[in-house]
Amino acid sequence: xxxxxxxxxxxxxxxxxxxxxxxxxxxxxxxxxxxxxxxxxxxxxxxxxxxxxxxxxxxxxxxxxxxxxxxxxxxxxxxxxxxxxxxxxxxxxxxxxxxxxxxxxxxxxxxxxxxxxxxxxxxxxxxxxxxxxxxxxxxxxxxxxxxxxxx
Amino acid sequence: xxxxxxxxxxxxxxxxxxxxxxxxxxxxxxxxxxxxxxxxxxxxxxxxxxxxxxxxxxxxxxxxxxxxxxxxxxxxxxxxxxxxxxxxxxxxxxxxxxxxxxxxxxxxxxxxxxxxxxxxxxxxxxxxxxxxxxxxxxxxxxxxxxxxxxxxxxxxxxxxxxxxxxxxxxxxxxxxxxxxxxxxxxxxxxxxxxxxxxxxxxxxxxxxxxxxxxxxxxx
Numbered sequence: 001x002x003x004x005x006x007x008x009x010x011x012x013x014x015x016x017x018x019x020x021x022x023x024x025x026x027x028x029x030x031x032x033x034x035x036x037x038x039x040x041x042x043x044x045x046x047x048x049x050x051x052x053x054x055x056x057x058x059x060x061x062x063x064x065x066x067x068x069x070x071x072x073x074x075x076x077x078x079x080x081x082x083x084x085x086x087x088x089x090x091x092x093x094x095x096x097x098x099x100x101x102x103x104x105x106x107x108x109x110x111x112x113x114x115x116x117x118x119x120x121x122x123x124x125x126x127x128x129x130x131x132x133x134x135x136x137x138x139x140x141x142x143x144x145x146x147x148x149x150x151x
Numbered sequence: 152x153x154x155x156x157x158x159x160x161x162x163x164x165x166x167x168x169x170x171x172x173x174x175x176x177x178x179x180x181x182x183x184x185x186x187x188x189x190x191x192x193x194x195x196x197x198x199x200x201x202x203x204x205x206x207x208x209x210x211x212x213x214x215x216x217x218x219x220x221x222x223x224x225x226x227x228x229x230x231x232x233x234x235x236x237x238x239x240x241x242x243x244x245x246x247x248x249x250x251x252x253x254x255x256x257x258x259x260x261x262x263x264x265x266x267x268x269x270x271x272x273x274x275x276x277x278x279x280x281x282x283x284x285x286x287x288x289x290x291x292x293x294x295x296x297x298x299x300x301x302x303x304x305x306x307x308x309x310x311x312x313x314x315x316x317x318x319x320x321x322x323x324x325x326x327x328x329x330x331x332x333x334x335x336x337x338x339x340x341x342x343x344x345x346x347x348x349x350x351x352x353x354x355x356x357x358x359x360x361x362x363x364x365x366x367x368x369x370x
Binding site for chain 1: 196197199200201202203204205206207208209210211212214215216233236237239240243244247312313314
């Protein structure tokens, strides 16, 4: 019987009781709090950063398995944060943003720009709990098999 | 940490904070009015994103935890709440589409859009309506003339994206190294990728790879 790398990685995680760590960088505290509550019940540990600078600092200081990043934030916006992160890390980054991606006055496609800058996945707000869990678990399944396979 | 000059969180479009002309009259300046109205509408709809996202996540959380309860009537109430919240979500997407300018047919952008629409659509019975046009199967790329991937090619793509080498992938699928390479070349051709790195990037963005994929590599 064969297992997928994801199943094996999950198995090891369960065995060692080591929760996955998610960093949410979003200036809208209500979104962060909701993600934290939901993910907490799935045994993920969620750290919230309501300012982009805090998020970058948190990433430098400790290990995370995935970053959820909002695009429109005061200060450094999500794209700038993504540039920062991609300088020295290949951590999965889920970029999330509401619409208003393009309008006649603002003809920029922010999610496409995020994709060009190395976002792993783009999600359009609002999204459902099931979509969020699916997206996060999908990024976990992308880990290289060498990290999950026993020899 | 130096913070860059505070750029507005939601870049308000021109016209939003412009002074209205002195002779502004509703009706006579219908183009200005409709432009302003659409910008205001888009800004309000944007503001709805955060609270609605939070609401959806909370009801989803409640629903998942209710599954463990025996109280059927409570479950029904919660299921209805989730359904209604998802309808609100679909409506917001629809409003967003109303205000958005058409997307230029550029590869990079359409790839990203496919990923977005796909995620927006997954698990949403109503989202077909919400997404309006551009409703094509995940497998059919928006590039004209691109053929869908065969199941074998999808499997090869999945293994490549997961980081398996040609040799490991071939062994997992129980096919020869050469056949694996052929499939991979065909996938790259079909998706228009110049090299493996690009293939992986496209695959991640386009999410043609089933996710998450608990099924075994060789069925």
